[in-house]
Amino acid sequence: MARSTSSFNYDRIPESVTPPDFTSLRTLWETVARLRQQNAPQRQRFEALVIAQRGDNQKLQEMREWWVTRMIKTRRPLQEKLVLFWHGHLVSGRPDARLSENLFAQNELFRRMALGNFKELIVAISKDPAMLEYLDNESNRRGRPNENYARELLELFTMGIGNYTEQDVKEAARAFTGWTRRAYDFYFDARQHDDGPKTFLGRTGNLDGGDVVNIIFEHPATARFLPRRLFEFFAYLRPDESLVEELADLFRRSDFTVAPLMRTILTSRAFYSERAMRSQVKSPAQLVVGTARLLDVDSTVSPQQIRAMDLMGQALFYPPNVGGWPRGESWITTATLFFRYNFSNLPLVGGRMPGVAGRPSAQPPLPPGVTKALGGANTAGDAVDRLVDVLLAGAMDDQRKPALVKALGASSAQQAFAATGGDADARLRSTLHLLMSSPEYQVC
Amino acid sequence: MTEGMTRREFLYKGLTIVAMGATAPSFLTRTALAMTNPFDIAQVTSRPGVPDDNVLVVIQMGGGNDGLNTIVPFNDDTYYRARPRLAIPRNEVITLNSEVGLHPKMAKFKEMYDRGNAAIVQGVGYPNPSRSHFKSMEIWHTADPEGRTLRVGWIGRYFDSKCPVCEQPTVGVNVGPSMPLAMRSDGGQGATLETPDAFQWMPSMDGIGAREEMEIFKMLNAPATNEPGTIDFLRHTAMNAVLSSERVREAVRLYKGGIEYPSNRFAGSMRLIAQMIAGKLPTKVYYAHMSGFDTHASQQGIHDTLLEQLSTGVDAFYRDLEVQGNAERVIMVAFSEFGRRVAENGSNGTDHGTAAPMFVFGRRIKPGLHGRQPSLADLRDGDLKHNIDFRSVYATLLDKWLGADPSKILGSDFERVPFLA
Numbered sequence: 125m126a127r128s129t130s131s132f133n134y135d136r137i138p139e140s141v142t143p144p145d146f147t148s149l150r151t152l153w154e155t156v157a158r159l160r161q162q163n164a165p166q167r168q169r170f171e172a173l174v175i176a177q178r179g180d181n182q183k184l185q186e187m188r189e190w191w192v193t194r195m196i197k198t199r200r201p202l203q204e205k206l207v208l209f210w211h212g213h214l215v216s217g218r219p220d221a222r223l224s225e226n227l228f229a230q231n232e233l234f235r236r237m238a239l240g241n242f243k244e245l246i247v248a249i250s251k252d253p254a255m256l257e258y259l260d261n262e263s264n265r266r267g268r269p270n271e272n273y274a275r276e277l278l279e280l281f282t283m284g285i286g287n288y289t290e291q292d293v294k295e296a297a298r299a300f301t302g303w304t305r306r307a308y309d310f311y312f313d314a315r316q317h318d319d320g321p322k323t324f325l326g327r328t329g330n331l332d333g334g335d336v337v338n339i340i341f342e343h344p345a346t347a348r349f350l351p352r353r354l355f356e357f358f359a360y361l362r363p364d365e366s367l368v369e370e371l372a373d374l375f376r377r378s379d380f381t382v383a384p385l386m387r388t389i390l391t392s393r394a395f396y397s398e399r400a401m402r403s404q405v406k407s408p409a410q411l412v413v414g415t416a417r418l419l420d421v422d423s424t425v426s427p428q429q430i431r432a433m434d435l436m437g438q439a440l441f442y443p444p445n446v447g448g449w450p451r452g453e454s455w456i457t458t459a460t461l462f463f464r465y466n467f468s469n470l471p472l473v474g475g476r477m478p479g480v481a482g483r484p485s486a487q488p489p490l491p492p493g494v495t496k497a498l499g500g501a502n503t504a505g506d507a508v509d510r511l512v513d514v515l516l517a518g519a520m521d522d523q524r525k526p527a528l529v530k531a532l533g534a535s536s537a538q539q540a541f542a543a544t545g546g547d548a549d550a551r552l553r554s555t556l557h558l559l560m561s562s563p564e565y566q567v568c
Numbered sequence: 569m570t571e572g573m574t575r576r577e578f579l580y581k582g583l584t585i586v587a588m589g590a591t592a593p594s595f596l597t598r599t600a601l602a603m604t605n606p607f608d609i610a611q612v613t614s615r616p617g618v619p620d621d622n623v624l625v626v627i628q629m630g631g632g633n634d635g636l637n638t639i640v641p642f643n644d645d646t647y648y649r650a651r652p653r654l655a656i657p658r659n660e661v662i663t664l665n666s667e668v669g670l671h672p673k674m675a676k677f678k679e680m681y682d683r684g685n686a687a688i689v690q691g692v693g694y695p696n697p698s699r700s701h702f703k704s705m706e707i708w709h710t711a712d713p714e715g716r717t718l719r720v721g722w723i724g725r726y727f728d729s730k731c732p733v734c735e736q737p738t739v740g741v742n743v744g745p746s747m748p749l750a751m752r753s754d755g756g757q758g759a760t761l762e763t764p765d766a767f768q769w770m771p772s773m774d775g776i777g778a779r780e781e782m783e784i785f786k787m788l789n790a791p792a793t794n795e796p797g798t799i800d801f802l803r804h805t806a807m808n809a810v811l812s813s814e815r816v817r818e819a820v821r822l823y824k825g826g827i828e829y830p831s832n833r834f835a836g837s838m839r840l841i842a843q844m845i846a847g848k849l850p851t852k853v854y855y856a857h858m859s860g861f862d863t864h865a866s867q868q869g870i871h872d873t874l875l876e877q878l879s880t881g882v883d884a885f886y887r888d889l890e891v892q893g894n895a896e897r898v899i900m901v902a903f904s905e906f907g908r909r910v911a912e913n914g915s916n917g918t919d920h921g922t923a924a925p926m927f928v929f930g931r932r933i934k935p936g937l938h939g940r941q942p943s944l945a946d947l948r949d950g951d952l953k954h955n956i957d958f959r960s961v962y963a964t965l966l967d968k969w970l971g972a973d974p975s976k977i978l979g980s981d982f983e984r985v986p987f988l989a
Contacts, residue, residue, distance in 0.1 A: 259864075260864045260865040260915055260917070263865050263914065263915035263916075264914070264915070265914040265915070266914075267914060268911075268912070268913050268914030268915075269913065269914065270864055270865065270913045270914060270915045270917065270919065271864070271913070271919040271920070272862075272864040272865075272919070275699070275700070275920070279700055279702075280702075285698075285700050285702075285703055290699060290949060293699075402796070402798075402799075403796070403798055405798060405802075435766070437745055437746065444745060444746075445630075445631075445701070445859070446701075447701070447702055450746055452798075453798060453801055454746055454747075456801070456802060456805050457742070457746055457747050457759075457760035457805070458737075458758075458759040458760050458761060458767075458805055458808050458809035458812055458813075459759075459760045459761045459762060459766075459767060459809075460746075460760075461802070461805050461806055461809050462766065462767060462768060462769055462809055462813070463766070465769055465806075466766075466769065466770045468772075469770060469772055469773065472772065475772065475773040475774075476773075477766075477770060478765055478766035478767075478768060478770055479763055479765070479766030484773065487774065521792075521795075523792075524787060524788055526787075527784045527787035527788055528784070528788075530780075530783075530784060531776065531780075531781070531784050533776070547776070550774055550775050550776055551775070551776050553772050553774065553775050554771070554772050554775030554776040554780075554781050556772075557771070557772035557775065557781070558781060558784050558785060558788060561769065561785060561788070561789075562788045562789065563789065563799050563802030563803050563806065564799065566802055567798055567799065567802075
């Protein structure tokens with residue numbers, strides 16, 4: 125008998141990372157609102173606003189550290205990876221979405237519904253306060269609609285460009301009029317809702333946002349759109365159309381539930397094919413989180429590591445635009461490659477890297493993942509092979525290995541290797557940094 | 569990086585990695601040729617009268633700039649009726665003629681205009697306009713509204729054609745987060761950076777020493793033949809990065825400064841470009857970014873700030889070039905992926921539209937207004953109709969400034985716009 129999707133009920137697995145608390149920040153924002161209501165002196169209101177904004181920024185930074193630490197420590201890695209996927213797919217972020225508490229609530233929504241029903245998630249995100257602010261639907265009013273949310277809902281979230289007309293965008297925008305928020309909560313403002321007849325994708329009626337979502341999910345393009353994006357996120361870009369069709373069929377049959385789709389992707393032949401191997405450029409999150417997990421180093425992420433991720437192009441909660449993060453080779457520029465290469469100085473040697481403020485910390489011991497791998501290595505060549513296995517999954521051309529043998533201080537691969545004594549420690553640290561400053565370390 | 573690295577050395581590493589007797593990758597041999605003397609290679613095909621050291625700076629106004637509130641048709645009542653809350657009041661417009669004028673925050677722009685250093689190309693767009701940011705941006709970057717060539721951009725295709733210094737990794741330098749599609753080329757040239765100090769590889773601290781690490785770094789990163797696409801791409805990017813790193817940081821070190829720039833990100837980008845120009849980087853095209861023009865809500869304050877930043881940033885940059893003695897060599901062109909809807913929405917903002925103005929700055933341009941302001945009485949689906957195809961602007965830049973054949977790069981030829989003689 126097929127296992128039900130409830131086997132994905134992650135709530136059974138405990139998480140140890142404590143989420144941020146918003147109680148005091150809420151008080152700060154309540155003060156701002158109260159002073160405004162009381163028509164308090166300008167200066168007093170301004171001071172309260174500055175304090176609340178500062179508090180909000182600090183909380184957002186705390187959230188960023190919390191999330192990456194959770195990615196590192198989690199016992200539910202698929203869930204966290206999907207939260208990252210949803211953050212890049214149903215995009216909201218600073219500066220347009222201002223309240224960090226709303227961004228946190230959205231992050232938790234993604235966690236809760238990570239493997240759930242996509243249609244329900246689309247309804248939920250349409251009412252999500254951070255999204256309502258980010259794509260301006262909070263001010264989408266009867267008579268003079270704001271098209272921002274409606275357009276991106278169709279283009280980027282559900283169907284993809286080319287499956288609807290400009291008129292469909294305008295009609296969908298009308299259907300979502302009045303979907304607004306009060307601070308932290310969704311609110312339907314009936315006075316601002318346009319309840320006249322609309323025609324969307326050929327269907328006419330007194331449509332509201334929910335009807336628009338229903339019609340979107342009846343369109344064949346919708347069944348293909350998300351499976352393609354998910355497959356590309358987990359496996360490789362530009363999959364064959366026949367594969368997308370298969371996934372689309374399954375997605376439709378499971379009434380747009382993500383869990384069976386994910387199970388099929390992760391057990392598919394394509395996922396384990398030659399084409400999927402080492403063809404994916406690691407996102408900055410994958411690079412930073414993966415390094416910490418791989419080396420088994422201190423698993424609480426530092427503010428410096430978060431800053432390094434920002435410089436690599438993935439500032440969590442500050443997506444570049446509504447299209448989300450870069451993908452594939454777009455992560456790589458001459459600038460980001462230096463940041464990615466220099467990054468290993470942070471976890472490996474407690475050092476610093478250009479572009480990231482902060483003094484070097486005390487040099488940590490060699491990562492347990494490394495010392496374990498090297499146990500029993502007798503020759504320099506053997507040691508290099510083991511490091512290449514651990515860090516690069518074995519993927520380095522034999523012609524380049526002599527360079528690493530040299531880094532270990534040996535003149536040939538046959539020379540004896542000792543992990544301790546003399547300058548062994550310094551040589552190992554250099555070798556690790558060099559291994560992580562390689563093209564091979566950037567892919568998975 | 570304490571140890572200097574020559575291009576020859578880096579390439580030598582790569583060539584030694586390649587098995588003896590095998591054909592060296594063409595990228596390596598071409599770069600090996602080009603690196604000896606960047607401005608003196610025998611592949612110059614530029615036109616008589618178009619100097620080899622001309623430089624183009626592209627400014628991307630990301631998000632869709634509201635052209636109607638930038639070049640304001642202040643004499644048209646239709647404009648005021650369509651925008652009861654957002655229209656720029658007549659008495660605040662900086663008039664250019666009896667019909668149109670500049671947004672009030674563009675005073676510095678007006679000064680450049682009056683000195684003959686600014687041109688406005690009105691009503692620029694393309695047929696069947698897309699109102700998607702991503703699709704429309706792609707069209708502007710590839711210069712291909714039919715979407716046939718998505719892999720390389722119009723500037724990249726220029727790099728792939730023969731041009732002075734086109735083999736150099738720094739032929740195109742992007743100051744911003746990611747390499748624009750416009751600059752992507754088959755040859756893989758081009759560099760991206762934002763902060764010169766961080767634009768270098770750093771050996772580990774307390775390791776075996778910078779010199780030895782750098783040696784090995786080169787062995788690990790040098791390109792070779794027959795590698796999978798992504799790894800090959802990463803190695804070429806690493807090589808471009810290392811080769812550009814030294815040059816860029818050296819150029820920036822030599823910069824004397826003296827001109828004060830406003831303190832915002834765009835001005836910082838323009839200042840960095842001025843530094844690289846002063847340092848004689850072998851570069852034909854620089855790329856700078858502004859973002860935030862997607863003003864669906866509460867447009868006024870945001871748009872004011874952006875137009876002020878554009879005007880003051882370009883003005884400071886131009887004055888810097890004059891002090892350097894490089895004003896003759898450089899022109900700037902500013903574009904956005906689309907304009908905005910004629911009528912304002914209910915959020916005190918504007919939704920995605922179509923045609924909008926482009927701007928060209930420089931000493932050797934033909935200043936003033938080019939083309940016609942699109943009519944507000946003749947709309948399509950509430951949007952402006954374009955009068956000038958953006959590829960005409962590209963063709964003019966390629967032909968008259970970069971000395972290239974536009975029809976080869978754009979697929980067919982387009983009428984020139986007379987902002988360059």
